[in-house]
Amino acid sequence: LHSFIDGYARFAKLPRPQPEEIDWPAFLRALQETAPFNIASAPPTRLAVFDPAQMEQVIINLVKNAKEAGAPPDSIELHVQEHAAGWRLQLLDRGAGMSEEVLRSALLPFYSTKPSGAGLGLTLCREVIEAHGGRISLANRPGGGLAATLWIPAITLD
Secondary structure, three states: OHHHHHHHHHHHOOOOOOOEEEOHHHHHHHHHHHOOOEEOOOOOOOOEEEOHHHHHHHHHHHHHHHHHOOOOHHHOEEEEEEEOOEEEEEEEOOOOOOOHHHHHHOOOOOOOOOOOOOOOHHHHHHHHHHHOOOEEEEEEOOOOOEEEEEEEEOOOOO
């Protein structure tokens, strides 16, 4: 109960994003130190603008979920590309994937399939991405595994 309440308190107090200019290659290399994944294609060289701490938490959570779903570590890969006036990040894995019921509910608060899960991890990811003006979706991959697709708008600092 204590960890649930702590998790909810952190979720309920999500700070507004503090965007700054981000160099994709440097950001991704640093993130790989914390949450190992493969960079599937050359990252964009154009600077992005987002809150690096919040985006780091999103990617770390998605990598952690992939590992917990049984994805072999070398199957977890991140693609980043410019897409539709923004940035598309796609985290792909070859874990267990999700049932249709879980896919429908996974981004809802307090929904978890884990015995000790609070159901806040993917909800927090959704809240962060939406606070950046973006969206997130989850889909099973052909051949097994999951694709978590994030899109955030490309903005500039004024």
